[in-house]
Amino acid sequence: MILRDEEQARAYVADFVDAAGMERLDRLEALLREENERQNLIAAATLQTVWLRHVADSAQLLSYVPRETEDPGAWLDLGTGAGFPGLVIAAMRPHWDVRLIESRRKRTDWLERARIDLGLGRCQVVASRLEMVATVEAGVISARAFAPMPKLIDLSARFSTNRTLWLLPKGRSAAQDLASLPESTRRLFHVEQSCTDTEAGIIVGRLDLAGHRGPKQTPGSKRG
Template identity: 75%
Template sequence: MTQNELLKDEVEARAYVAQFGDQVALDRLDRLTAMLREENERQNLIAAASLPTAWLRHIADSAQLLAHVPRGTSLDGPWLDLGTGAGFPGLVIAVLRPEWDVRLIESRRKRTDWLERVRVELGLEHCSVVASRLEVVPSQPAGVISARAFAPMQKLIDLSARFSTNRTIWLLPKGRSAAQDLASLPESMSRLFHVEQSCTDPEAGIIVGRLERVGTGLESGPGSKRG
């Protein structure tokens, strides 16, 4: 199944995710979905109606971001998942790429407690939970910035540009508002990004791009270049 084909059910979603990981990863994702169902009875992590289709709505929806970061890529810094909430897409990325430094940034205590339990349960040694508001997270050059419906595009850039170098990949699942959100940016900025079709929802999109960083001090991060 290719990136452009729309997934229709849990069987197709699982088969799609399998291309990004081995059986160990799939077993961990099964455990993640079980823990998600259990925890959702205590706190509203995700919409209850999406639980029966968790592989499609949450696991595959997160895993598809890896199609924009080719396997074998050496990230120029950590993968920062902003406002990770229930751990999507960050936890799924950490499971499928356990060697990567994935940082889950979330300010709500009940959510961060849950994320830490999952991280330990799944043995994700290179994944970490950053229990903090994004505004006070120390600046650092990121390899990838992801955020799933965290904030409108302009606000997201205002909050997060300090983490970005010229080589940082931005992967922003925006649901059905992707094109509209991108169009809200000034033309000089919107041209740096484009919308990719989601493989889990015919009306959803993912904003993908790189933010040009000049004169910020971040452009001199590992592996980055000026300009």
């Protein structure tokens, strides 16, 4: 099913959370609108469709995680920016270890304020370039418009084990981006249809890249 409007988007998201979760997401929307007047977190044209373009678009990643999952392990959201998808996931699953990795100071300041306001004690804002983040075993790796697939794999492989689920919303470039990978890596991923855009896709994979030789990492500081 492709969601068409804000009403459908809200109903879709509500199927994943309880009333308290919807309240947190409503609060997140309010905070986002307020902050967007100070810095350009999202395009002004999408302010009328926040639930469709941003909240539901992020929430749909939960459909790839079994509902009975109590703890998927560390969820690393790379290049979180305005908080999509990572902050939405944290608001919907406040008991999960969600780490929002973002290097831009204005963005990390906003993410930290939002995290505190929403009472997300297990969520962490990691104010650092990904290359400087200490290696951890990720349960989930997500990234929305963070980098082309070859670079994303190169930077992120050290966080991945054979249990790591990769969820990469790639919009309308999903198939093209996946095709840019070597065949040996490409075959470990596939493209799923996004529920928010008939032409958009999500690259999904579960693979062990721990032995991949990516950039040398330096332990970085975590904030949050």
